Amino acid sequence: MTASSAPVRQSSVRAHNLALVLQTVANSPDPISRASVAGATGLTRATVSALVDDLIAGSLLAEVEPAPRNGAGRPAAGLRPAPDGPAGLGLELNVDYRAACVVDLAGTVRHRLVEPGDQRPADAAAALAGLAALGRRARELAEADGLTVAGAALAVPGLVAADGVVRIAPNLGWQDVAVGDLLDGLPVIVDNEANLAALSELDAGELPPSFVYVSGEIGIGAGIVLDGTLFRGVRGWSGEIGHIPIDPDGPACRCGSRGCLEQYAGQEAMLRAAGVPTVTDLAGADLTVAGRALGTAIATVVNLLDVDTVVLGGIYAPLLPGLHEAISAEIERRVLTADWSPVTLRASTLGPDAAMRGAAGAVIRTVLDDPAGWLARSRAAG
Amino acid sequence: MTASSAPVRQSSVRAHNLALVLQTVANSPDPISRASVAGATGLTRATVSALVDDLIAGSLLAEVEPAPRNGAGRPAAGLRPAPDGPAGLGLELNVDYRAACVVDLAGTVRHRLVEPGDQRPADAAAALAGLAALGRRARELAEADGLTVAGAALAVPGLVAADGVVRIAPNLGWQDVAVGDLLDGLPVIVDNEANLAALSELDAGELPPSFVYVSGEIGIGAGIVLDGTLFRGVRGWSGEIGHIPIDPDGPACRCGSRGCLEQYAGQEAMLRAAGVPTVTDLAGADLTVAGRALGTAIATVVNLLDVDTVVLGGIYAPLLPGLHEAISAEIERRVLTADWSPVTLRASTLGPDAAMRGAAGAVIRTVLDDPAGWLARSRAAG
Numbered sequence: 180m181t182a183s184s185a186p187v188r189q190s191s192v193r194a195h196n197l198a199l200v201l202q203t204v205a206n207s208p209d210p211i212s213r214a215s216v217a218g219a220t221g222l223t224r225a226t227v228s229a230l231v232d233d234l235i236a237g238s239l240l241a242e243v244e245p246a247p248r249n250g251a252g253r254p255a256a257g258l259r260p261a262p263d264g265p266a267g268l269g270l271e272l273n274v275d276y277r278a279a280c281v282v283d284l285a286g287t288v289r290h291r292l293v294e295p296g297d298q299r300p301a302d303a304a305a306a307l308a309g310l311a312a313l314g315r316r317a318r319e320l321a322e323a324d325g326l327t328v329a330g331a332a333l334a335v336p337g338l339v340a341a342d343g344v345v346r347i348a349p350n351l352g353w354q355d356v357a358v359g360d361l362l363d364g365l366p367v368i369v370d371n372e373a374n375l376a377a378l379s380e381l382d383a384g385e386l387p388p389s390f391v392y393v394s395g396e397i398g399i400g401a402g403i404v405l406d407g408t409l410f411r412g413v414r415g416w417s418g419e420i421g422h423i424p425i426d427p428d429g430p431a432c433r434c435g436s437r438g439c440l441e442q443y444a445g446q447e448a449m450l451r452a453a454g455v456p457t458v459t460d461l462a463g464a465d466l467t468v469a470g471r472a473l474g475t476a477i478a479t480v481v482n483l484l485d486v487d488t489v490v491l492g493g494i495y496a497p498l499l500p501g502l503h504e505a506i507s508a509e510i511e512r513r514v515l516t517a518d519w520s521p522v523t524l525r526a527s528t529l530g531p532d533a534a535m536r537g538a539a540g541a542v543i544r545t546v547l548d549d550p551a552g553w554l555a556r557s558r559a560a561g
Numbered sequence: 562m563t564a565s566s567a568p569v570r571q572s573s574v575r576a577h578n579l580a581l582v583l584q585t586v587a588n589s590p591d592p593i594s595r596a597s598v599a600g601a602t603g604l605t606r607a608t609v610s611a612l613v614d615d616l617i618a619g620s621l622l623a624e625v626e627p628a629p630r631n632g633a634g635r636p637a638a639g640l641r642p643a644p645d646g647p648a649g650l651g652l653e654l655n656v657d658y659r660a661a662c663v664v665d666l667a668g669t670v671r672h673r674l675v676e677p678g679d680q681r682p683a684d685a686a687a688a689l690a691g692l693a694a695l696g697r698r699a700r701e702l703a704e705a706d707g708l709t710v711a712g713a714a715l716a717v718p719g720l721v722a723a724d725g726v727v728r729i730a731p732n733l734g735w736q737d738v739a740v741g742d743l744l745d746g747l748p749v750i751v752d753n754e755a756n757l758a759a760l761s762e763l764d765a766g767e768l769p770p771s772f773v774y775v776s777g778e779i780g781i782g783a784g785i786v787l788d789g790t791l792f793r794g795v796r797g798w799s800g801e802i803g804h805i806p807i808d809p810d811g812p813a814c815r816c817g818s819r820g821c822l823e824q825y826a827g828q829e830a831m832l833r834a835a836g837v838p839t840v841t842d843l844a845g846a847d848l849t850v851a852g853r854a855l856g857t858a859i860a861t862v863v864n865l866l867d868v869d870t871v872v873l874g875g876i877y878a879p880l881l882p883g884l885h886e887a888i889s890a891e892i893e894r895r896v897l898t899a900d901w902s903p904v905t906l907r908a909s910t911l912g913p914d915a916a917m918r919g920a921a922g923a924v925i926r927t928v929l930d931d932p933a934g935w936l937a938r939s940r941a942a943g
Contacts, residue, residue, distance in 0.1 A: 338897060347897060389795045401865070410787075412867020413771045416898050419864035424857055424895065427808060436895045475806055479861060482801035483783070485794020513806065513818045515720060515729060516798050 193230075194551035196222060200230045201239055201260075201550045205284065210243050210257025231258060237554040238264040238327075239284065239546070260284035265329035265553060266321050267542030268365070269535040270314050271372060273336055274298060274350045274397040275446075277310045279317040280532070282539035283326060284546065286382070290320045291532070303356040311361045318362065329546050329553065331365055332538035333358060334372035336398045338416045343369040346416075349433045350398040350441075368541055373418055375537030376492055377402025378409055379529055382540050390488040391480055392527070393420060393473070394534070395495035397446045403484065421445065423476040443472030446494055458494050466498065470505025477506060478513035481522055492527030499526040575612075576933035578604060582612045583621055583642075583932045587666065592625050592639025613640060619936040620646040620709075621666065621928070642666035647711035647928050647935060648703050650747070651921030652696050653754060655718055656680060656732045656779040657828075659692045661699035662914070664921035665708060666928065668764070672702045673914070685738040693743045700744065711928050711935065713747055714920035715740060716754035718780045720798045725751040728798075731815045732780040732823075750923055755800055757919030758874055759784025760791055761911055764922050772870040773862055774909070775802060775855070776916070777877035779828045785866065803827065805858040825854030828876055840876050848880065852887025859888060860895035863904055874909030881908040 203219050204211055211219075217227045234240040241261040264284050271278045275297050281290040292313055298306045310333075318328050337348025345356040361367050377392035381404050388407040394400045399421035403410040411417055421441040422434050429438025442448050446458060453464035477489055491499050506524060511517045527533050546553045585601050586593055593601075599609045616622040623643040646666050653660045657679050663672040674695055680688045692715075700710050719730025727738040743749050759774035763786050770789040776782045781803035785792040793799055803823040804816050811820025824830050828840060835846035859871055873881050888906060893899045909915050928935045 346901065349897070403865070405792075410866075413869055414867055414898070414902065417865060417867040419897050422864050422895060422897060423861050424807075425809065427853075427857065434895075434897055471809075475809065479805050480865065482804050483785070483799060483862065483865060484792075485796055485799040487795055513804060513816075515731070515801050515804060515816055516796070519728065520796065 194549070196220075196226065197230055197234065197550045197554075198548060200227060201234055202547055204240055204258045205260050205286075205547055207259075210259045212257055216258065233554065234550065235261075237550070237557060239550055239553070240264075262287075263325040264327065265543075265546050266326040267539035267546075268314060268317055268321070268328050268331035268362075269334070269375075269537070269539030269542070270310060270331055270361075270367075271334040271535040271538065272298060272306060272310050272351075273334075273372065273534075277306075277313055278532075278535050279310075279313045280535045280539055281317050281321040281326065281328070282536065282543060284543060286540075286543070288532075288536065288539075289324060289326065290317055292317055299350075299352060303351070303353050306351070307356075307358060307361060314362050318365075327557075328365065330368070330542040331362055332368035332370060332375065332541040333361070334370060334375045334534035334538045336372050336396060336400060338419075339369050339371055341415060343367075345369065350396075368538075370538070370541065371400060371402075371415075371418070372396075372534040373400030373402040374409055374411065375402075375535075375541060376527070376529070376533035377404050377490075377537070379533050379537030379540050380404075380490055380492070380527060381407065381409070382537075383528060385528070386490065386525075387488050389486050390490055391477075391484070391486050392490045392492055392533075393477070393495065395444065395446065395491065395493040395498075397441075399441050399445055401480070403486075405484075405486075420476055420480060423479055425472045425475055440472055440476045444469040444476075449494075458498075461494075461498055462501065464501070466501045467505045470502040471509055473502060474506035474509025475513065477522075478510050481510065481514045481516075485516070487520060488523045488525065490525050490527050492529070492533050493531055496526040496530045499524070576931070578602075578608065579612055579616065579932045579936075580930060582609060583616055584929055586622055586640045587642050587668075587929055589641075592641045594639055598640065615936065616932065617643075619932070619939060621932055621935070622646075644669075645707040646709065647925075648708040649921035649924030649928075650696060650699055650703070650710050650713035650744075651716070651757075651917040651919070651924070652692060652713055652743075652749075653716040653917040653920065654680060654688060654692050654733075655716075655754065655916075659688075659695055660914075660917050661692075661695045662917045662921055663699050663703040663708065663710070664918065664925060666925060668922075668925070670914075670918065670921075671706060671708065672699055674699055681732075681734060685733070685735050688733070689738075689740060689743060696744050700747075709939075710747065712750065712924040713744055714750035714752060714757065714923040715743070716752060716757045716916035716920045718754050718778060718782060720801075721751050721753055723797060725749075727751065732778075734815075750920075752920070752923065753782060753784075753797075753800070754778075754916040755782030755784040756791055756793065757784075757917075757923060758909070758911070758915035759786050759872075759919070761915050761919030761922050762786075762872055762874070762909060763789065763791070764919075765910060767910070768872065768907075769870050771868050772872055773859075773866070773868050774872045774874055774915075775859070775877065777826065777828065777873065777875040777880075779823075781823050781827055783862070785868075787866075787868075802858055802862065805861055807854045807857055822854055822858045826851040826858075831876075843876075843880055844883065846883070848883040849887045852884040853891055855884060856888035856891025857895065859904075860892050863892065863896045863898075867898075869902065870905045870907065872907050872909050874911070874915050875913055878908040878912045881906070 269280045278293040373394040392402040401418035401420040422439045426438040430442045432439040599606045651662045660675040755776040774784040783800035783802040804821045808820040812824045814821040
């Protein structure tokens with residue numbers, strides 16, 4: 180229908196079909212036969228077999244023997260993502276912990292390292308050095324399993340520019356921090372923690388295509404998913420729900436303003452209000468003030484974006500039973516459409532791990548999107 | 562690259578190319594020659610000429626004689642949208658006025674009728690009957706010019722469902738109002754006024770691809786444009802900025818909540834605070850309270866959506882000089898990225914006409930998008 184069209188080269192057809200086959204296998208909950216891959220993709224069986232052979236040789240797919248079964252005929256061998264292929268290294272640096280995880284091509288978390296501890300006393304360079312040590316340990320564990328770490332992604336509680344520089348992370352006290360070469364030349368993607376957590380919830384596949392993920396930590400962020408795609412905003416800085424004003428004359432916030440949501444529903448504000456030392460103690464506390472503030476901010480998000488599903492993550496996931504009533508009351512009061520179109524509140528299924536899982540998933544996604552590139556780089560590396 | 566592709570039929574190729582040629586002429590600021598249309602579209606001159614002949618015969622394009630020019634060679638005749646072809650009828654029903662306008666294919670406003678008057682004492686049926694009378698007058702004026710009204714669109718200050726029913730318009734006191742057959746069988750699109758106003762600002766072509774349009778009337782709405790497309794939300798109910806809470810214990814709002822933006826920066830709130838009877842009198846008034854509330858709400862929108870341009874429309878357009886300082890101060894205080902990435906505030910160039918212009922434009926857009934359909938329907942109508 181268009182007046183002109185770029186020629187399609189044979190090499191790009193192969194690259195496209197490699198990705199199609201790999202993704203078909205990765206998205207299948209059970210091992211899947213070559214014939215089923217052909218059926219699902221519309222490719223011929225011969226083409227599928229040639230591509231599968233390349234993907235197996237490159238340690239992206241593995242063939243598993245079928246379980247013995249009663250009845251006639253030998254069942255076909257099944258394909259699944261290789262358990263010893265590329266893996267993603269997910270890193271997170273948050274205000275009171277640092278963490279790393281290794282996720283393989285099938286989405287299985289193979290290693291998970293979490294170190295609690297306030298990151299604020301250290302300057303950015305020292306905090307990053309501590310994280311790098313943790314990341315190297317995780318990488319060694321991955322390599323001991325026979326996995327190849329394809330890359331890393333780092334989740335931070337702040338605004339990240341297109342060049343990977345953390346422009347501002349108010350609760351870490353960071354401004355214009357370049358992450359630099361964290362892991363001996365391994366490429367590192369840097370992204371906002373709520374964005375990565377929202378992506379991991381999207382990948383988990385149990386949510387509608389549009390939702391808002393609200394991440395409760397010491398700061399509060401949001402990842403906005405619209406029609407199955409993360410909405411990043413014009414410069415990548417969307418989702419700063421933590422600084423929605425709840426009361427214009429409220430307490431001072433680290434951002435320089437007053438009465439922001441974080442001052443009512445952030446982790447430290449909740450601990451202070453409840454007079455308890457740890458997040459675990461909050462389970463029995465009265466969370467009405469935090470819930471009302473969260474509900475007010477969520478009502479604003481729903482009035483502006485018209486999403487009908489809100490996922491509460493981070494520390495909010497286990498606390499949702501104590502927050503639910505106050506949040507719902509504010510939504511009913513403030514959302515114009517609430518009477519005839521209820522808003523669903525859900526606890527994150529991944530809890531505090533969502534951001535680092537999303538970080539590892541972002542690396543896995545680069546391999547699934549371009550297996551031809553991965554195979555070429557693997558061959559070049561020897 | 563995909564495994565299968567639907568066959569492209571000859572009739573759909575012609576429909577596509579008719580639209581391509583018509584839009585190329587409509588988007589050209591000056592009359593444009595057939596040769597230039599061929600150059601811009603990549604179609605052959607012969608194809609362009611055949612399509613242009615059809616579009617001229619169907620009163621969608623007109624050929625104009627070029628102005629005499631010095632120098633050698635006879636300049637080619639130019640094409641422009643037909644001044645006596647289809648037109649869009651834009652309607653608006655707002656709290657304190659009703660309005661209609663006729664816009665031709667070139668985007669020129671041919672007629673404009675505005676009737677001030679509170680629409681709230683009348684019930685919805687009576688208000689719609691009054692609007693229908695105004696719409697019929699505008700249609701007669703259009704037909705007296707030789708224009709054919711292709712359809713109508715109605716802008717309302719409320720939430721409109723996909724079936725055109727106004728679910729709620731708090732400031733009109735409407736709930737579940739079906740607009741029905743307003744204009745003797747003429748198709749009528751119903752949409753939110755801020756959405757239509759934002760579309761008309763987008764069509765005007767002087768804004769970046771992402772911006773938020775804030776419409777100040779008795780109610781306050783927003784139209785959110787992201788990457789050149791109106792963002793409607795999951796069910797079409799995005800942009801309800803008027804009910805962002807400014808002070809949780811503030812004055813009661815018609816929506817049932819308290820302290821909403823409308824109670825500080827809506828038209829009636831501003832008149833009450835200034836102690837003046839008309840919007841014109843607000844030009845000299847102290848608008849700090851309204852400006853701070855608007856700035857607080859706009860800061861929330863920017864923190865969530867990361868847009869860098871905000872257009873102030875409706876009554877805000879002429880009042881922007883008196884509002885600017887207070888709005889900017891709140892943005893600087895509350896937007897995390899404001900220090901290194903300023904937010905531009907602009908007054909709407911279309912002022913209070915933006916919504917009805919956008920409504921007429923929505924009708925014009927249906928003709929520009931599918932001229933083949935328009936030509937077929939015109940022939941069938943005789």
